[in-house]
Amino acid sequence: MKKMISKFVREQKRYSQNELRNIFELKSDEVDGFIKNLKAFGVLKSVKNNSEQKELSNLIDEDIEISEIESENDAYLYVFTYVGVITVGTRIIKCYPKYLIKADKPLDEMKQVLKVLTKYGSKEQIVNLYNGNGDNKSFNILAVILFLINDYYEYGVYNNTEDIIEINGEGEILWDKTINDSFALISNNRPYYMELYTEKTVDDEYDFFKRLHECILTNCSKQLAKSELLDLFDIPPIELSEENIGDFGDRDYVLYRLQSELNIQFNTRKQILIKTLYAYVAHERTLEDTYGISMYGTNSFNLVWEKVCAEVFSNKLNTPIGQLDLPVELGEGYKSNIRLIDIIEKPLWVGFDDESSIFKKNAKDTLTPDLISVFRNKETTQFIIFDAKYYNIQLEKGKELRNYPGIGDVTKQYLYQLAYKKFIDDYKIDTVKNCFLMPTQGRDIVKKGIVKMQILSNLGLQDIQIRLLPAKMMYEKYLARKIINIGILEL
Structure with missing residues (x-):
């Protein structure tokens, strides 16, 4: 099992290359890739290493230096320009706001900030699946996981219904079927039916998509727990299924079923959910994958x-x-x-x-x-x-x-x-x-x-x-x- 390294950093604080290496327990040959990945996604900037920069807490455009050669370079300091959570393989970066000066591990404050970020972005109905272009490397698995979990706590598990016909049930009476298929007793020229056919609508507990949704939600919860993010996002664990995605068939078959369901689904919330489940299955990513970056937060x-x-x-x-x-x-x-x-x-x-x-x-x-x-x-x-x-x-x-x-x-x-x-x-x-x-x-x-x-x-x-x-x-x-x-x- 891969070791997850979860650390707090402060937005706009200046870090040297050695500090980043020590904080995130990076090997010498990992530092360059770590820095370049973060810079590529716009969450880390480099500035000149001088006394003036060390005193500043606000970064302005003219401060930013672009450097191609980062290795063993003490001429630059590195600044996180992000508030939120970033995952880089097995490393979890928790970027807290710059005004929290008197705290190194502001867990309670960060929990509140993340709730504010969630509310701030709640009006946006489109999931930010990608950090830029649409390749697998930039697939934003953290945003997908949080969307799925927040959607579940707001709307519940995906469900399809089926209509069941009963005799003398509590649902709506099907008069045509009752008249055609049952016997009537005649009294005073009026028919009386001893058996009434009724219909009720129930959730299909064995529905393919309901079970798949429960499986993925459980998987998402386990990933957040392993990454020590459940507590940070103040999310209760979800344990709905003991199945694995492989139990539903190979990936192409699962994607085919999801696409078929999307074609006949007209409920907007369900359409968004199906698309997100499709993206989750299609990319086969986990938070601890060693490539790519996932983010939840803002540069602004x-x-x-x-x-x-x-x-x-x-x-x-x-x-x-x-x-x-x-x-x-x-x-x-x-x-x-x-x-x-x-x-x-x-x-x-x-x-x-x-x-x-x-x-x-x-x-x-x-x-x-x-x-x-x-x-x-x-x-x-x-x-x-x-x-x-x-x-x-x-x-x-x-x-x-x-x-x-x-x-x-x-x-x-x-x-x-x-x-x-x-x-x-x-x-x-x-x-x-x-x-x-x-x-x-x-x-x-x-x-x-x-x-x-x-x-x-x-x-x-x-x-x-x-x-x-x-x-x-x-x-x-x-x-x-x-x-x-x-x-x-x-x-």
């Missing part, structure tokens, strides 16, 4: 953080203004069905033709805030412009400012207020607040400070406040679909 955890903040703070950006709790009624020039996002002006392009006349074209895109909240506190109304920023900011007395949003992020936040100035004035909104929201490992909300540009503050625009939010609390609310009272931010 910043988008996950934005989604969490938007839901927890009740984003009103796409809410019709007629549904907002405003101090005064809607005035002229505002229709109740337009949204806050629609109010922001789009750039107007003016062109000159050959006859010295002009023509105008509106751009399709414009400024788009992450989220906006309209908060009523007694008699006061606040218009709050939030921007969810996935940064580990270093804003400490006696230390250099590091890992902070760039000038473009700061200026856009001021521009958002300018974009809504007329709306805010027209509806007599009392105060406007600007705020960056950043995750923290701590338990309390931290008033971290402000960022300002005097030339824009002189225009009457609000300085941008910075709040560090406990990620654990935010995820709990997000998973429970609960809203946080914005008053606790004390803006």
